[in-house]
Amino acid sequence: MYEDTFRSEEKLPQPDLEMRSVQYLYVDDGHYQFMDQESFEQISMTAKQLGDVVDYLREQTIYEVLNFSGRPIAVTPPLHMQFTVVSTPPGVRGDTAQGAAMKPATLDTGLVVQVPLFVDEGDLVKVDTRDGRYIERVSKK
Numbered sequence: 001m002y003e004d005t006f007r008s009e010e011k012l013p014q015p016d017l018e019m020r021s022v023q024y025l026y027v028d029d030g031h032y033q034f035m036d037q038e039s040f041e042q043i044s045m046t047a048k049q050l051g052d053v054v055d056y057l058r059e060q061t062i063y064e065v066l067n068f069s070g071r072p073i074a075v076t077p078p079l080h081m082q083f084t085v086v087s088t089p090p091g092v093r094g095d096t097a098q099g100a101a102m103k104p105a106t107l108d109t110g111l112v113v114q115v116p117l118f119v120d121e122g123d124l125v126k127v128d129t130r131d132g133r134y135i136e137r138v139s140k141k
Contacts, residue, residue, distance in 0.1 A: 016069045055111040077129040083107035091117025
């Protein structure tokens with residue numbers, strides 16, 4: 001462990017941080033490919049680098065990537081995203097007697113969220129990407 005003391009009048013150098021918009025393209029052999037929206041350079045990241053963001057990756061979607069000294073260190077998905085429910089148990093009338101009327105639902109990316117009983121397989125739902133919380137069912141147009 002390293003400790004250092006600074007006086008209040010001392011200035012620290014600014015870190016070389018930069019936010020860039022990238023578009024998610026595809027996954028190939030465990031490497032997730034993104035394209036920088038300004039330079040059109042392709043960026044490759046592993047699931048370990050992406051962390052929980054892997055559950056929110058959708059092709060052709062724009063994400064924000066934080067670069068430190070030109071290297072990506074964090075990816076931020078859009079605040080709200082829409083997903084299709086691929087599997088969920090049927091909601092049974094009377095299940096609300098226990099309190100919150102929620103059930104697990106697996107989305108098309110593999111993410112599992114708690115949804116209300118009226119949500120069925122094939123429904124489109126909006127999810128808050130900050131905490132993986134169900135927001136609403138989206139009507140199909």
